[in-house]
């Protein structure tokens with residue numbers, strides 16, 4: 001750990017303490033999280049998926065993210081609209097680190113850009129790496145504007161404490177295919193992991209950024225999506241290197257989300273779900289969600305095998 005690591009993370013822990021003491025909404029919701037129910041499903045190969053029943057997340061899971069609704073609401077990540085009780089820590093000149101008042105994690109941060117600019121990861125990717133290194137007790141994550149971000153018009157990352165999402169440990173256990181190995185950096189893809197994932201690891205920031213850019217370009221070519229290829233990205237710093245998990249997406253919400261009968265499941269998958277914890281804001285969904293629903297939902301919202309194989313084939317041969 002360098003001194004910058006200590007200082008940002010230390011300030012963030014103090015911020016969490018302060019907001020839990022002084023901001024009633026945050027305090028109530030973090031307290032409520034202690035009683036949140038959670039259970040796990042186990043799939044082949046020891047792959048675990050947790051399901052968390054979290055009623056406060058209804059606002060996010062059911063958020064209207066169409067252009068009209070977005071343009072008509074006050075942006076909740078803009079500095080000028082933050083609640084009076086909300087204070088922050090600065091990360092370089094560009095970001096505010098905020099406590100998320102509707103937490104999934106016991107320590108849950110929202111990290112908006114200072115400016116109201118679109119959610120679009122490419123140019124901000126190196127800053128995601130810097131953040132993950134400085135906040136090394138957290139996993140930093142990014143939800144694309146069409147696959148989980150409830151403010152697609154305002155660039156932001158989020159971060160949650162380590163030790164919460166199964167993917168952090170499963171990385172070491174699941175079988176992987178090596179795609180590239182260069183300058184101490186590795187790119188691998190997962191096999192039999194319910195959802196396809198490319199994992200980059202290493203401590204060469206420029207190489208990892210370049211690889212990310214290539215993957216972004218290939219995804220753009222293989223699956224034309226606006227305004228950028230749909231993806232959830234998780235990033236953490238461990239043993240002096242980064243691990244970056246890239247989950248390509250093809251759909252934001254499964255058909256069950258829109259169903260108006262008993263088939264309805266209010267589940268709106270984003271990074272945390274890809275990381276292995278599904279968030280259900282309604283008790284009935286928490287209780288009825290089955291292993292086959294989980295497989296079905298992952299199949300609907302992530303890339304199919306053929307397309308993913310094309311992606312890793314093209315990335316491997318360059």
Ligand SMILES: [Zn+2]
Nearest residue numbers: 075078116154
């Ligand atoms: Zn904004």
